[in-house]
Amino acid sequence: MTSLAVGVVLCLTGWITLYILLCNTSGCHGSEWNCRLVTLLHGILAVCITAYIGYVDGPWPFTHPGTKNTPLQITAMVISLGYFIFDMGWCVYFSTEGLVMLAHHTMSILGILLTLSLGESGIESCAVLFGSEITNPLLQARWFLRQLGRYESLTGEAVDVLFVVLFVFMRIVVGGRMLYCELISPQPRFIIKCGGVAMYVLSWVFMVDIGRFAYRKSQSKYRRWRNQHRLETDNRHDGKTD
Secondary structure: OHHHHHHHHHHHHHHHHHHHHHHHHOOOOOHHHHHHHHHHHHHHHHHHHHHHHHHHHOOOOOOOOOOEOOHHHHHHHHHHHHHHHHHHHHHHHHOOOOHHHHHHHHHHHHHHHHHHHHOEOHHHHHHHHHHHHOOHHHHHHHHHHHHOOOOOOHHHHHHHHHHHHHHHHHHHHHHHHHHHHHHHOOOOOHHHHHHHHHHHHHHHHHHHHHHHHHHHHHHHHHHHHHHHHHHHHHHHHHHHHO
């Protein structure tokens, strides 16, 4: 446990150091810009490591839940734990996130700590990290496009569509399947299963917010299309009248 604690402290220090370096080298951007760059880097790194764990190193999380943690799984969880502690502290200090996101970070931190302390179910934690972080680059891209004034474009539309589709597929469909495999397996501990249920419920909370966003955006696009169509119709009518 001592080596794990040292590893978490080192990773936390590394994420803080990266954030400070970004703040010092890109003074023209605000603190949130630099924090989101750190978030983007963690998302890409977490997806790459956990994808390798799930598809190459193994075991397969759908068929072998509750197995002993491997060194690579421990490494992935320690890296992400350091990041979540950093980002949680940043969000609380700057008061940028709501209760849902803070709950997500809290549950992620507690879940990883539990998995590391038990020494098992690391493959499930890595699978959850993969499913959670795979949409992260799109989420950050959306924010950066807004800051650069390029969100209202074809690129912004593509990012939104990809984010919603990927979120629904990974968090709801694949996540639901993995939760089912977790619950019916006798191997994982009861507390791990409870954590899986809590994370899946949280995914549905996010899903409701995303559904509301998609509805508002579709309604806005429909109103713009209807107004544009009405304007074109009026112009044609005026032309015939003249």
